[in-house]
Amino acid sequence: MHGFIFIEYEKFALNHLSYKAWDEILAENNLQDRQYNPVTIYPDSEIRALLSSVSRRTQLPQEQLLELFGMHLVPDLMKVYRAYINPQWRTLDLLEHAENTIHVSVRKSTAGAAPPILQVFRLRHNEIEIHYVSERKMIELGVGIIKGLARFFNETDNISVELLKNEAAGSSKIMVRQLF
Numbered sequence: 001m002h003g004f005i006f007i008e009y010e011k012f013a014l015n016h017l018s019y020k021a022w023d024e025i026l027a028e029n030n031l032q033d034r035q036y037n038p039v040t041i042y043p044d045s046e047i048r049a050l051l052s053s054v055s056r057r058t059q060l061p062q063e064q065l066l067e068l069f070g071m072h073l074v075p076d077l078m079k080v081y082r083a084y085i086n087p088q089w090r091t092l093d094l095l096e097h098a099e100n101t102i103h104v105s106v107r108k109s110t111a112g113a114a115p116p117i118l119q120v121f122r123l124r125h126n127e128i129e130i131h132y133v134s135e136r137k138m139i140e141l142g143v144g145i146i147k148g149l150a151r152f153f154n155e156t157d158n159i160s161v162e163l164l165k166n167e168a169a170g171s172s173k174i175m176v177r178q179l180f
């Protein structure tokens with residue numbers, strides 16, 4: 001996973017924990033000497049360990065942490081990847097292009113980056129279905145990103161997000177609807 005994601009995760013965790021608790025978490029995972037570089041790829045096991053430690057300390061389930069973290073990520077994701085984002089897009093348009101424009105560019109711009117494969121279907125002008133396939137099984141992060149995008153575009157009251165999780169079948173989906 002991108003160093004950028006780790007750097008953001010530290011900022012996010014510090015909204016929920018003290019610096020002392022964060023230092024202890026790094027130490028308990030032998031990561032006290034890690035300096036994350038935003039465009040270097042680090043082992044997924046490190047983000048998993050950090051998720052699990054923060055979950056234990058905050059008593060928040062990992063799924064909920066991932067969703068909150070996804071929401072937190074959006075403003076900086078929109079800044080860093082603005083070159084790939086059409087300024088005319090709103091939430092549903094951006095979702096329609098999240099795979100073919102954004103994740104494709106992420107894979108090209110950083111060797112080793114492996115964002116999930118999203119299959120995106122615009123079923124109607126006001127409805128999008130996203131199929132998520134990733135070994136990482138972090139679909140709640142995607143749910144959070146979508147909610148964060150709705151907030152970024154001031155469309156929170158207007159966008160509904162429904163997660164249909166089916167890990168046993170190997171793929172889960174998210175339905176996103178614009179309500180009015």
Ligand code: HEM
Binds near residue numbers: 098118143
């Ligand atoms: C502004 C739009 C977006 C940007 C710039 C973006 C960028 C990224 C980047 C840089 C990563 C890290 C990949 C890596 O280190 O290998 C990532 C991962 C991820 N993205 Fe996106 N993404 C966007 C939209 C979305 C959307 C709409 C979803 C909805 C499902 C999504 C779901 C995820 C998930 C779940 C991951 C975690 C890795 C995994 O599950 O395999 N992203 N994204």
